[in-house]
Amino acid sequence: MAILQAYTNLIPITLLQGVIYAFVALGIMIPFRLLSFPDLTAEGSFPLGASVTAAVLAAGAGPVSATALAIAAGFVAGASTALIHRVFRLNTLLCGILVVTMLYSIDIRIMGKPNIPMFTYDDLFSIFLGNWSRSLGARIALVSAIAIICTTALYCFLKTEMGLALRAVGASQSMARAQGLSTSYYVILGIGIAGALSALGGSILAQNQSFADVNMGFGVLVNGLASLIVGEQLIGRQTLARQLTAPLVGAVVYYQVVSFALALGMQPSDLKLLTGLFVLALLGLPLLRSRRTPSDALV
Amino acid sequence: MLALDGLHKTFHQGTPDRRAALDGVSLALRPGDFAVVIGGNGAGKSTLLNAIAGEVMPDEGSVSVDGVDVTRKPTHLRAAWIARVFQDPLAGTAGTLTVAENLSIAERRGRRSGLRWGLNAENRKRYQQRVAALGLGMESRLDQKVGSLSGGQRQSLALAMAVLTSPKLLLLDEHCAALDPKTAELVMKETVRAVDSEKLTALMVTHNMQHAIEFGNRLIMMMAGRVVYQAEGAEKAALTIEHLVKRFHITSDRMVLG
Numbered sequence: 001m002a003i004l005q006a007y008t009n010l011i012p013i014t015l016l017q018g019v020i021y022a023f024v025a026l027g028i029m030i031p032f033r034l035l036s037f038p039d040l041t042a043e044g045s046f047p048l049g050a051s052v053t054a055a056v057l058a059a060g061a062g063p064v065s066a067t068a069l070a071i072a073a074g075f076v077a078g079a080s081t082a083l084i085h086r087v088f089r090l091n092t093l094l095c096g097i098l099v100v101t102m103l104y105s106i107d108i109r110i111m112g113k114p115n116i117p118m119f120t121y122d123d124l125f126s127i128f129l130g131n132w133s134r135s136l137g138a139r140i141a142l143v144s145a146i147a148i149i150c151t152t153a154l155y156c157f158l159k160t161e162m163g164l165a166l167r168a169v170g171a172s173q174s175m176a177r178a179q180g181l182s183t184s185y186y187v188i189l190g191i192g193i194a195g196a197l198s199a200l201g202g203s204i205l206a207q208n209q210s211f212a213d214v215n216m217g218f219g220v221l222v223n224g225l226a227s228l229i230v231g232e233q234l235i236g237r238q239t240l241a242r243q244l245t246a247p248l249v250g251a252v253v254y255y256q257v258v259s260f261a262l263a264l265g266m267q268p269s270d271l272k273l274l275t276g277l278f279v280l281a282l283l284g285l286p287l288l289r290s291r292r293t294p295s296d297a298l299v
Numbered sequence: 300m301l302a303l304d305g306l307h308k309t310f311h312q313g314t315p316d317r318r319a320a321l322d323g324v325s326l327a328l329r330p331g332d333f334a335v336v337i338g339g340n341g342a343g344k345s346t347l348l349n350a351i352a353g354e355v356m357p358d359e360g361s362v363s364v365d366g367v368d369v370t371r372k373p374t375h376l377r378a379a380w381i382a383r384v385f386q387d388p389l390a391g392t393a394g395t396l397t398v399a400e401n402l403s404i405a406e407r408r409g410r411r412s413g414l415r416w417g418l419n420a421e422n423r424k425r426y427q428q429r430v431a432a433l434g435l436g437m438e439s440r441l442d443q444k445v446g447s448l449s450g451g452q453r454q455s456l457a458l459a460m461a462v463l464t465s466p467k468l469l470l471l472d473e474h475c476a477a478l479d480p481k482t483a484e485l486v487m488k489e490t491v492r493a494v495d496s497e498k499l500t501a502l503m504v505t506h507n508m509q510h511a512i513e514f515g516n517r518l519i520m521m522m523a524g525r526v527v528y529q530a531e532g533a534e535k536a537a538l539t540i541e542h543l544v545k546r547f548h549i550t551s552d553r554m555v556l557g
Binding site: 157159160161162163164165167168170171172174175176177178179180181182183 | 352353354373374375376378379382383385389390391392393394395396400401403404405407408409410412413414415416417418460
């Protein structure tokens with residue numbers, strides 16, 4: 001009973017956490033599912049979003065412009081990864097690692113130090129929620145509204161001519177080229193949008209906890225992947241609407257599961273190991289099953 | 300319509316694997332020409348097609364389409380003039396998009412994409428009729444993902460996409476080779492119908508001798524990166540498989556002995 005109590009008490013907090021990380025899951029879905037461009041820039045664009053938000057707020061600007069600049073910075077980070085890949089033809093994951101590593105220094109440059117407390121500044125919650133800004137329910141509602149707006153906007157975009165083109169580039173580059181689509185343009189655009197979403201997640205998290213830290217991106221990629229996979233198991237990915245809803249639902253469910261596991265007594269420091277094994281199992285087992293001979297597995 | 304002038308392309312230049320895939324190919328297609336390219340493995344057919352499409356940049360020579368020099372243009376900038384059907388049905392269509400969405404992209408081939416809806420009531424209706432005309436029972440599958448279609452349906456769709464907006468030049472890259480014989484005949488029939496009714500200029504690479512004899516007004520035989528035989532008009536019409544096989548054997552013997 002005490003376990004259940006400990007879990008239910010935490011539901012509002014973990015629900016808010018889940019909705020915030022939904023942006024990262026959505027951002028990860030684009031490269032992995034729409035563009036066939038395995039990318040881990042999210043690990044860097046997430047703290048970048050937080051850093052830019054904190055620095056802009058510290059400089060005296062309002063939270064809306066701080067969030068907007070965080071989104072723009074995330075777009076540039078994602079686009080850089082894609083651009084490096086298109087120019088040098090390096091492996092996409094290596095391009096992401098390079099960008100994430102460089103962003104660490106850039107974040108500290110932006111903030112002037114490794115972290116910034118933001119307790120004294122206005123944030124999205126205080127200006128949109130006013131007196132309700134301390135209420136977890138109101139915060140959940142606001143972040144959910146932003147998440148739904150972003151998902152809907154992304155859905156609409158993917159149904160436009162440009163959106164179809166972007167998805168075609170992900171499906172078949174030879175087809176896309178033959179139809180006159182610049183694959184570089186759409187890959188850069190798509191990975192840019194993904195970076196923007198992750199940065200928005202970082203920005204909102206920083207504003208929620210009134211604290212930005214250069215290390216806050218550690219592990220977000222694997223958590224986001226886990227969320228995406230959970231969501232796809234529950235919602236499916238047969239249609240575009242399902243594919244876009246899956247990361248949202250997945251993030252919310254995933255963080256509830258994690259919270260429950262912690263309530264059961266799991267060590268928080270074991271979380272990354274277990275999440276990693278979980279992602280490995282869900283991604284790896286189907287691949288293992290589809291291989292005919294053991295020797296194939298080594299290739 | 301298509302003019303190739305002295306195309307050279309050598310792969311693995313400066314290594315022991317050096318291979319001249321195109322060794323001075325010049326060719327001119329007139330508007331309405333339907334040229335069929337045949338030749339053994341390594342004859343340079345694919346490289347020729349890729350050089351025209353923009354996937355391969357020639358070391359020397361030029362490619363122009365409808366009077367425009369496109370030699371230095373990448374594939375996607377040639378798409379305004381050139382449509383291509385690949386051998387692999389998966390290569391020419393986007394499996395995660397629906398039939399209608401694929402057609403929408405094809406209809407805007409070589410044009411800018413904007414933020415208008417990709418599909419609307421008006422273009423959907425047109426695609427519906429297009430797809431119905433293929434006679435493969437796909438008219439009810441307009442909103443299904445192309446990945447759920449059979450290889451034959453997918454290739455018919457790829458062909459429909461290529462000819463949707465009457466390209467200046469249609470490239471057919473052994474587009475029936477990966478299909479079962481019955482579907483191959485169906486797709487070939489549809490190809491001829493489209494080329495004739497839209498008066499398209501087409502270049503088809505094939506391994507199928509019967510197709511080479513039966514279709515097109517020009518025949519081009521390649522060997523070791525060169526055009527070694529051309530026939531058109533009455534000469535082409537008088538060709539028989541036996542005649543061609545004989546020539547093929549001579550050329551491949553020559554390749555082996557030479």
